[in-house]
Amino acid sequence: xxxxxxxxxxxxxxxxxxxxxxxxxxxKWQPGLIDWQLxxxxxxxxxxxxxxxxxxxxKTSTMLETLEKRHKPDSLHYRYEAEGVVNINRNxxxxxxxAKTKWTQHNEFIFASFKMKLFAxxxxxxxxxQTFSSMQLFKxxxxxxxx
Numbered sequence: 001x002x003x004x005x006x007x008x009x010x011x012x013x014x015x016x017x018x019x020x021x022x023x024x025x026x027x028k029w030q031p032g033l034i035d036w037q038l039x040x041x042x043x044x045x046x047x048x049x050x051x052x053x054x055x056x057x058x059k060t061s062t063m064l065e066t067l068e069k070r071h072k073p074d075s076l077h078y079r080y081e082a083e084g085v086v087n088i089n090r091n092x093x094x095x096x097x098x099a100k101t102k103w104t105q106h107n108e109f110i111f112a113s114f115k116m117k118l119f120a121x122x123x124x125x126x127x128x129x130q131t132f133s134s135m136q137l138f139k140x141x142x143x144x145x146x147x
Contacts, residue, residue: 001111001120003128006104007135010143013095016103017073019142020091029141030134032056039064046070052080086110103139107131 009016019025021044027033032054041048045067052063061082069077073093080087088108096102109127111117120127 001124001127002106002108003124003131004104004106005128005131005135006102007132007139008096009101009103009139010099011101011146012099013073013093013101015146016093016101016142017076019145020076020093020138021070025141029137031137034060041067044070084111084113084116086112103135105131105135 011019023036023043026036033052034055035053037051037053039049039051043050046069048067050065052065054061054063064081066079066081067076068079069075069090075093076091078087078089078091080089086109088110090106092104092106094102094104107127109120111120
C-alpha cells in the first residue's frame with residue numbers, strides 16, 4: 001500500500017528539517033513515544049539504526065528506525081520495522097517562501113501477515129488518517145514553538 005500526504009508549515013525549511021530529525025522534539029509531538037535507543041551508527045547519519053519505544057496504555061512496543069537518506073534541507077528517508085509491517089517513509093521539504101515550507105510524506109507499507117494485508121485492504125484510510133494526524137501534530141507543535 002502506498003500513498004502521499006502533504007501539509008504546509010509556517011516555518012522556514014531549515015527549521016522544519018531540524019525539528020523533524022530532532023529526538024528532543026520527537027517526544028513532544030509524537031503520541032506515545034517515550035524513549036529511543038541508538039543501536040548502530042551515529043545519530044542523524046545515514047545508516048543509523050535506533051529502537052523507538054512507544055507506550056499505548058499498559059502496552060509498550062518498539063519500532064526499528066533506519067535512516068536511509070538525509071539531504072539537508074530537502075529530504076529525510078526512513079525505514080520503520082515493527083511486528084509484521086515495514087514502512088518506507090520518504091519526507092520531502094520544499095520552501096514556499098522564507099517562512100513557509102511544504103512537507104510531503106510518501107509512505108509505502110509492506111505487510112508480512114495475512115491479517116495485516118486484509119486490514120490494509122479493507123481499511124486503507126486508517127493509515128492515511130494516522131499519517132495526516134501525525135503531520136498536523138508536528139505542524140502545530142512547530143508553529144507554536146516558533147510563533
